[in-house]
Amino acid sequence: MTGAEALIAPLRALVTTLGTGTLPAGGPLEELRTSATTSHRSARDAQGGAQTLDDGWAGRGADAAAHASESIATRHRRSATANSSSASIVDVAGAKVGQAATEVHRLLDSFARAANSLGSALYRIEGLLALLPVALNHVARGAAIVAQTRDELRADAAALLANSKHPAPKRVPAPATPDCGDGAKDGSLAVTLPNGKVVHAPNARAAAAVRAALSQRGVPYLWGGTTTQGFDCSGLTQWAYHQAGVEIPRLAQDQDDAGVRIDQARVQPGDLAVWDGHVAMVIGDGLMVEAGDPVQVNPIRTTNLNQGFQGFYRPR
Structure with a gap:
């Protein structure tokens, strides 16, 4: 060298x-x-x-x-x-x-x-x-x-x-009994929308969840909010389904684990539209309710800023 x-x-x-x-x-x-x-x-x-x-x-x-x-x-x-x-x-x-x-x-x-x-x-x-x-x-x-x-x-x-080390998503077990449309508080599948139209949910629990979500129109957006004082997107859908006796995960990106994927052409009231960081609830007649600022009704869409769309899901 x-x-x-x-x-x-x-x-x-x-x-x-x-x-x-x-x-x-x-x-x-x-x-x-x-x-x-x-x-x-x-x-x-x-x-x-x-x-x-x-x-x-x-x-x-x-x-x-x-x-x-x-x-x-x-x-x-x-x-x-x-x-x-x-x-x-x-x-x-x-x-x-x-x-x-x-x-x-x-x-x-x-x-x-x-x-x-x-x-x-x-x-x-x-x-x-x-x-x-x-x-x-x-x-x-x-x-x-x-x-x-x-x-x-x-x-x-x-x-x-x-x-x-990505944690396994939480999963809600499938129902132990068949859904015959009488499992929610009032047993009715019919839902009257804010525009006056009457739609029918696939089961009574979904109908009750839609009514609960619609009852919160006008409530302000609150990051992390899960009460009627203020909701974020997944806080609203989780709260609404809780009123119907159904527990779904807290985070938007996990709420698809609570149900079965549904084609957009077959969505019904109560189905959830899930993005990577947002979730909304279909209410029928081409509309959905979501926690914007405030909670509001909007046309169904599959875009939300630059977030990836996971699909439509029907909670069980």
């Missing part, structure tokens, strides 16, 4: 430590992507099974089977999302390592040019002394690049850990 090579050896060690950021074929990243694809496919299959059951089978057994199929589909969807997210995190982390390695290699090239510029003086003590501060500067810059990349990768590792 020449004197110049000895001066820059720490920087070459940093290059070896960094690696290239490219994972070998057939490794964990490919497994994550394959798992995400499989989970997406399983979710579609389970959802199709739930829809088939809902179309061609009625009664207590059908309700329980459809509920189970929908719960399986939800678990697979969330698994697919987590795996896709993890694969994206790994891709980004690899790109960061690759970029850092490129920058350190540029420092090596820069040092080589500085050393070559000394000509024959490179092999004398005065030449090495002149090259020493250049080497120290390049090594320090390389160490800073590695330190910054390490900090960024630490955040990526935390995100991966959060994905792996």
Whole structure:
């Protein structure tokens, strides 16, 4: 090893430590992507099974089977999302390592040019002394690049850990008895809307929930609100179904776990429209009630700012 090579050896060690950021074929990243694809496919299959059951089978057994199929589909969807997210995190982390390695290699090239510029003086003590501060500067810059990349990768590792520890969604069990339309407080399926039209819910509990939600029109929006003094979106739907004797999860993104997915063409009063961070209740006649500011009735929609739409769900 020449004197110049000895001066820059720490920087070459940093290059070896960094690696290239490219994972070998057939490794964990490919497994994550394959798992995400499989989970997406399983979710579609389970959802199709739930829809088939809902179309061609009625009664207590059908309700329980459809509920189970929908719960399986939800678990697979969330698994697919987590795996896709993890694969994206790994891709980004690899790109960061690759970029850092490129920058350190540029420092090596820069040092080589500085050393070559000394000509024959490179092999004398005065030449090495002149090259020493250049080497120290390049090594320090390389160490800073590695330190910054390490900090960024630490955040990526935390995100991966959060994905792996994503809590299982709470689930509301399927009803133990068949719904014959007389389980709510007044037993009526008919609901009179604010525009005067009369609609009919799929069961008495849904009808009672719609009436309860509509009774809160004009109540102000309150983040985290779950009482008649103020509601947020999921606070309103949870409160309304509680009045009907049905308990559903507190958070908007979890309220789909309380029911079976319904096609938009078949929605009925009481069904929930669920986004990643918002939820509203269908009331019929192409309308829904939601906790805006204040609680209000609006046309049914599937867009809400930039949030992903999860679908329509009928609580059980």
